[in-house]
Amino acid sequence: MTDPAALRPVTADEWPAFARSMLDVFGEEATGSFVEAPPATAELDRTLTLWDGDRVAATSGVYSRTLTAPGAVVPCAGVTWVTVSPTHRRRGVLTAIMRRQLTELHEQQREPVAALWAAEGGIYGRFGYAPAAVRGSLTGPTQRMAFRPGVDLGTGTVTPVDLDGFRAAAPRVHEALRRWVPGQLERDERWWERILRDPPDQRRGATPRRFVLHTEADGEVTGYAAFRVRARDLDDGDPDGTLLVDEVRGRGTPAYAALWRYLLDLDLVRTLEYPQGAADEPLRHLLADPRALHARPTDGLWLRLVDVDRALAARRYPAPVDLVVEVRDPFCPWNEGRWRWAGHPAGGYCGRTDLDPDLVVDADALAAAYLGGVSLATLQAAGRVAEVSPGAVTLAATALSWPVSPWCPDTF
Template identity: 40%
Template structure:
């Protein structure tokens, strides 16, 4: 069997997207959502695998920018739309697409590839490391209270129509991008996708609802959510399902939390994707009543080790030689001297003796500051070759703010 791998043609999009939809369960998209996804598809960056006239694989990416430790923006490839038909598994289709895609990303001059994985076990063999986590929670609003910070009472909460959400909320999102590693700058069209209230996304819930936090006549935060009605013999038992909350300051954030935790006819607030250091955990009176779960989020792949490590800054001064293994992208293999601090960094090839030995997967896992080299060393995935180098580098790679990826890729 011969599989042809080529760049997607606009005339092939319908079949390509149908195959992708089937691979993810086969639930059809509404015409409005499908049209928007087609509009934002970058055909030059989309790959299709063909077995004759049948599309059996897909992989796409978008040229984006991501916040890195230190608050700067680094070019990245946002990898998405990866699928292989169930009839063509274990035949090298995915490997061939990953090979072509990483070669292309390197040629485009993007030092990082970032994705969210439907099945995390797949991507480690291609050099991706789990670089950020998220938490999910179900807050029992009948059993907890909030300890509100000063200024909360001065925040006004206002409902707005869905048609106004994009214009009001996106400036708030944009202001949060430099604050946290992993935040992604929206591309044109992607903003509309965040507020599209497609019927297939409701699954028994209400339409998408939006409230704003306002201080001194200025929008300082927003919450996007849906209501899932529920009843039992004792009365209403509805659920508030949070899609996103963003705020400029603690008081605005707390006011939004108070609002969603007190919506009539509900008893649970579900958080489906929040950072591991999300402030609501410090506002709540009893975290045990919140059923908090941790899950992997962003997976990062260093496409060009030197350029990627130079794109971020480091929490403390560091001067370390890294012995990097990367069988899938061999141009990264060898020794790299990383020197840097909070102002900038340099990473160049060297023949000096190595201080730490690791693979590119471990570098991806620690790149945003969400995991530590010391943690990976304890698991046997990083080796210390110079005494003291591990502690030095582990602290330097850290981030005061936990990385998080709220932007769907």
């Protein structure tokens, strides 16, 4: 097994070797500015590398992020760049990386939760991560997406803008909305810069990214959309273009609906694709024919409770709860044991106790339910939660639920 102590952060001078090794494992071309120097979002002191002589054999990193949890914002370790060279597989390297990351987060009392995007679904469950937010992978024929009668489009206007105009207005809208949706991440200037990068070699035959803003009569910007169009003609010459949506956000129904009406009415477009849209995107409920919008939900953001007590105390709960939960967490033994968990709409509490448990739950199951998107009752049906006190699952599932489904459009 690999000793976690053998891992160390990468230096700025070593970055090109680090980046090339990582991109090679991901099967991506190791060229461009990312290879030449660390991006602005990189935190080199939070990276880990394993060296084999002068060659990088494993990589990982952590971003310092802020995650919206139900009723609160929580510091979150954004785990990224995790690779192990094929030459070092099945030697415990990935386990050592995960153990080192989580142990340092716990011992330094940093972020109470960690999150990642999983390249493969079978890797991270054994380290206590679980899918906690779903992406919708939305598609459909735009010609069938007429709105139902009575949809309020408001009196605002939707206007195309250039990149500078979008960057001046969109961050305020995002910041106003992201605190209401579990799973959302903050975006400072560095993250907006990353999100809006538009290298031609990654457009896959589509146009450069386009932008529109929704503006009220008083000049207030209340929504935005970012998208591309991929043109195509059928053999008979009829247009068959595809609308590729990156993001649509509106502060209220009129702004949201007006933005979508603009997008769906684009000329020469016949198909919508919105890979990162929410699984329960409100667009479906604007349509006269809800079947026109197809969803293929798949896992999005994966979550890990680094410290069960700090994580449960950090969020709020729509219904009062006061239970003893026994947590099973062999990978992070500091979470093992019984916790008195209490919560209400104003906050939460979690502390050690010797009382008999009302519930017994795996750490990854608790992580899955943390953002309110997975019911503890569903997890109980899968054998991931054991009810000791009758009715405890119902109480816990109700308390952990949230009116807004978790959604994270930001990959990292």
